[in-house]
Amino acid sequence: MSAHSLESKLAILSDAAKYDASCASSGSTRRDSRDGSGLGSSAGSGICHAYAPDGRCISLLKILMTNFCIYDCAYCVNRISSNVPRARFTVEEVVKLTVDFYRRNYIEGLFLSSGVIRSPDVTMAEMVRIARKLRKEENFRGYIHLKTIPDAAPELIAEAGFLADRLSINIELPTDAAVTHLAPEKDPTQIRKAMAYVRVRMQGATDRSHAGKRPPRFAPAGQSTQMIVGADASNDATILGQSTRLYSSYGLKRVYYSAFSPIPDSSEILPLIRPPLLREHRLYQADWLLRFYGFGLDEITGVTSDGNLDLDIDPKLAWALSHRGLFPLDVNTASREMLLRVPGIGVRSVNRILSTRRHRNLRYDDIARMGASMRKARAFITAVGWTPGALTDRADLRARFAPPPEQLRLL
Ligand code: SF4
CATH class of the missing domain: 3.20.20 (TIM Barrel)
Structure with a gap:
């Protein structure tokens, strides 16, 4: 050397x-x-x-x-x-x-x-x-x-x-x-x-000790762990299930998902079948929903038949699109739990909605000003002066959020 x-x-x-x-x-x-x-x-x-x-x-x-x-x-x-x-x-x-x-x-x-x-x-x-x-x-x-x-x-x-x-x-x-x-x-x-x-x-x-000594x-700053994703055949339901157990058993601050990078001379590893960085990103989003938005593992991973997250749209939107019967929600009366399930509305916006609506009824513009992404939220809420009408049930609603299909390159 x-x-x-x-x-x-x-x-x-x-x-x-x-x-x-x-x-x-x-x-x-x-x-x-x-x-x-x-x-x-x-x-x-x-x-x-x-x-x-x-x-x-x-x-x-x-x-x-x-x-x-x-x-x-x-x-x-x-x-x-x-x-x-x-x-x-x-x-x-x-x-x-x-x-x-x-x-x-x-x-x-x-x-x-x-x-x-x-x-x-x-x-x-x-x-x-x-x-x-x-x-x-x-x-x-x-x-x-x-x-x-x-x-x-x-x-x-x-x-x-x-x-x-x-x-x-x-x-x-x-x-x-x-x-x-x-x-x-x-x-x-x-x-x-x-x-x-x-x-x-x-x-x-x-x-503290009996004498009050620290x-x-x-x-x-706690403990964390890292899980490599994409090197074995586990689906996203298995990955997130493992994370859920780790959070609850060991009080972890964070599970980090590391997209597997192909290694040329390793014969053991599966070929990459899902875009690794996009998958890693969706796993972080789902992990967040499980920890801070009250979603259950089956709800997040039950949207698709193979237990993998939809890569084209975020997991909360994917869940809402497959539960359209629960929407639209009236932002002036809906519970905190349900408001957290509205695509485009995060924890901070939900807190602002709850505190403001104690004093007055909320309009569409109020929700936008509270930091919500109205591009996503508008199909799933009603407010004073706003109803999505037939938008919530439109057959092409998912297509409005998903990226357009790309022509595969042959060469
Ligand atoms: S081979 Fe890599 S992952 Fe395994 S113990 Fe060594 S450094 Fe860590």
Whole structure:
């Protein structure tokens, strides 16, 4: 192996990290050093590269510690049998890069993942050393997200939780069978065990002692996971069902869906049959409806006969179009639960509708001013001075929202 400069390592290891979707920093409590007590602030402003789910714009140095790996996960470009350029940062190099980039205001924090070198414990211990050095020696108060290796010793995961803002443990694939087939060195039971351990430690960190003393913080921005979609034959109902179980069992902040990118020399992987990025986008929309809009899994995935989301239109619109008998809804009398089901009307608009209609009846223009997308909502509501008439039941209503069919290219 030729020796790499720090710049070329950075090029290799930041490129290798781009397949990891789980790096948003929502929900972190503030570590603030603006009083001069340290370096950095997890909630400060800087150059922004990503939006967290809470709307905050953040930038992170997102790298792998190394893309050497002793495992052979069929869906991963860094697997041992893959012929990619390899590099490895030292602990000191990652610390220096993070601090230098932070000082130059390029980043607000670090997202650190890694291939597995020698053993899960050795790898996790190195990652923990990086976080420890940043926190204890550099007094770094910026955001740290550590990707946790599920087979690592609980003491290492525990220390990672005390140092990082967020931990994530990848569930990898939608079913245990797919993990066993495509990532033979990984154990789905061990992955869930590690998630459960993190949850218990997070809960323990919220209990005050009898004397009212706060315990040390443990992953205050919570834990998340990533699921690769499109590398196995699971349909969207299976994927979302797995997410629903993960949210409720392990208190996850977020399940990240990562569209599988084809790897040329992997014979194990299915050919791509659905546009991966569009599928990923629809899964995020459906996930949101399940968590914040009161939809049930069967409602979202029962719209099509194969359990997959309609890729042409968003899942709420797809549901409303197949339940037109429930519409139009009168925005002046409909319940909160039903208003949340109107396409084009989000949680914030629903809250505004509910508070305003206590004082007066709402007109069509009022709903538009409250931030609703009337292009979608108009067929599903009535308001003072507005009724959709026959629009709700028109046979071509779906076609008005779906993109026009494209001519397939033959060559
Ligand atoms: S453990 Fe699997 S997914 Fe992670 S880097 Fe190694 S081969 Fe890739």
